[in-house]
Amino acid sequence: KAGVTQTPRYLIKTRGQQVTLSCSPISGHRSVSWYQQTPGQGLQFLFEYFSETQRNKGNFPGRFSGRQFSNSRSEMNVSTLELGDSALYLCASSLAWVGDTEAFFGQGTRLTVV
Amino acid sequence: AQKVTQAQTEISVVEKEDVTLDCVYETRDTTYYLFWYKQPPSGELVFLIRRNSFDEQNEISGRYSWNFQKSTSSFNFTITASQVVDSAVYFCALSEVPGYSSASKIIFGSGTRLSIRP
Numbered sequence: 001k002a003g004v005t006q007t008p009r010y011l012i013k014t015r016g017q018q019v020t021l022s023c024s025p026i027s028g029h030r031s032v033s034w035y036q037q038t039p040g041q042g043l044q045f046l047f048e049y050f051s052e053t054q055r056n057k058g059n060f061p062g063r064f065s066g067r068q069f070s071n072s073r074s075e076m077n078v079s080t081l082e083l084g085d086s087a088l089y090l091c092a093s094s095l096a097w098v099g100d101t102e103a104f105f106g107q108g109t110r111l112t113v114v
Numbered sequence: 115a116q117k118v119t120q121a122q123t124e125i126s127v128v129e130k131e132d133v134t135l136d137c138v139y140e141t142r143d144t145t146y147y148l149f150w151y152k153q154p155p156s157g158e159l160v161f162l163i164r165r166n167s168f169d170e171q172n173e174i175s176g177r178y179s180w181n182f183q184k185s186t187s188s189f190n191f192t193i194t195a196s197q198v199v200d201s202a203v204y205f206c207a208l209s210e211v212p213g214y215s216s217a218s219k220i221i222f223g224s225g226t227r228l229s230i231r232p
Contacts, residue, residue, distance in 0.1 A: 033219065033220070035220075035222075042222060042223075042224045042225065043205065043222035043225075044222075045219040045220065045221070048219060056219050058219070088157060090157075090158075090159065092159075092220070102149075102161040102164055103161070103220065104161065105151075105158050105159035105160075105161075106158060107156060107157050107158040108157045108158065110157070
């Protein structure tokens, strides 16, 4: 079966712009989580969506937001981009909740803010 | 608070050597899950193992083995007869059951970069 698909794979944006990243989970998976990976902070939890509801949120500013659609696809939006937002953004797909079974990760979207 | 510590930032060994990656975790909950993920240069996280807090039995999968010890809050990962293809960053992670102290998320360690030299 198809894996987790994240688009786009690479993005270059300018400070102050906004960006939307997309994640299509594995068919049948209802939980989608987002993580930010940077060399300095490592892998940090952004938020988790389940059945179109945000179930949990990490310690990120309000510029980071997301949503989930009825087909479980999820989008993540970052507004007013800052240089520090440059990172690899990973999406994880799981059946019910992220620790219940293995979470499958996409290849990520590498965002560069210049 | 939840925390996962991988004290080894980088490890480099010669091919065919055995190597152990250490992982120490902190949690207040009695029910939790531990994971190991591999991140090759391509970027995606590849699931290796999931272990719940009630199952301390060690596990072996081919050249990979895991040693879970609740008494020391450790969940170490050993690669036997390492190969160049094992070169990657390895992450240990912790997840608690939703409805307890935190909701559904994975807490990752900082990762160990493993280099296997030919």
